[in-house]
Amino acid sequence: MFVLPGDRIGCVEEFEFGEGVYEENGELYASVAGKVVFEGRRVRIEPINRIPKLKSGDVIVGKVVDVRGSIALVKLERKIGHDRVLTKSSIGVLHVSNVRDEFLKDLESAFRFGDIVKARILDENLRLSTKGKDLGVIKSKCRFCGEELVLDGDKLKCPKCGNVESRKISSDYGKGVL
Numbered sequence: 672m673f674v675l676p677g678d679r680i681g682c683v684e685e686f687e688f689g690e691g692v693y694e695e696n697g698e699l700y701a702s703v704a705g706k707v708v709f710e711g712r713r714v715r716i717e718p719i720n721r722i723p724k725l726k727s728g729d730v731i732v733g734k735v736v737d738v739r740g741s742i743a744l745v746k747l748e749r750k751i752g753h754d755r756v757l758t759k760s761s762i763g764v765l766h767v768s769n770v771r772d773e774f775l776k777d778l779e780s781a782f783r784f785g786d787i788v789k790a791r792i793l794d795e796n797l798r799l800s801t802k803g804k805d806l807g808v809i810k811s812k813c814r815f816c817g818e819e820l821v822l823d824g825d826k827l828k829c830p831k832c833g834n835v836e837s838r839k840i841s842s843d844y845g846k847g848v849l
Contacts, residue, residue: 674701680714691716723750723757727794732809733763735786741767743782745790745799761797765790769800770839781839786811789841807841821845 674680680692680699688694691703692714701707705718725731725747733745743765749756765788767778775781781801782788787810790799801807811820813829813836820827820836822844827836 672707673705674707674716675704676701680707685712686714687712689713689715691718720755723753723755725750725757725761725792725797727792729792730789730806731763731792731799732787732789735782735784735788736762738779738782738784741778743778745788747797751789763790763792763797763799765799765801769793769798769802772802775839780837782808783811783814783836783838786838789843801839801841804842807839807844809841809843810845811836811838 678701680701682699683694683697686699688699691701691705692699693702699714701716703716703718705716708715708717730751731747732749732751733747735743736746737744745763745765747757747761747763765782767775770778770781786808788801789806789809790801791806793800811827812818813820813832813834815834816829816832818829818831821830822840825840827838827840
């Protein structure tokens with residue numbers, strides 16, 4: 672049986688409730704959309720879309736929310752390969768030493784506030800890396816006029832005002848690849 676959040680499943684006299692089920696006034700309801708699974712007297716919901724869990728090695732897409740000195744803070748939005756947006760608001764930290772293999776003096780030459788980036792999670796503390804040609808900025812806007820920048824060789828150019836900017840560009844820049 673398929674249920675949606677809020678659908679009645681039974682009552683506490685009939686079943687013990689498990690994952691994806693909640694009790695209200697003695698009645699059991701689904702808290703997620705999915706398939707009802709009965710295990711003896713226990714009932715749980717097997718969700719149709721599991722919320723992705725983040726671990727070392729995962730590739731994520733996020734938005735740069737701050738760049739200060741040698742670190743950029745990235746709000747993690749989505750795990751590559753999953754349809755669901757991350758529900759827990761998590762912030763990853765990208766240190767200048769994890770941007771590229773070559774020395775990078777100034778982090779603002781690689782990332783700016785509002786950039787959409789693709790990065791790899793290094794550890795459980797959500798340290799990030801953009802080393803690799805497929806990692807880096809995948810979408811960016813002009814710092815002067817706000818127009819979306821387009822790839823022009825190894826630089827980004829504003830089609831409206833002509834401003835040219837540099838970033839740590841992903842090979843997926845502008846392709847909408849997630």
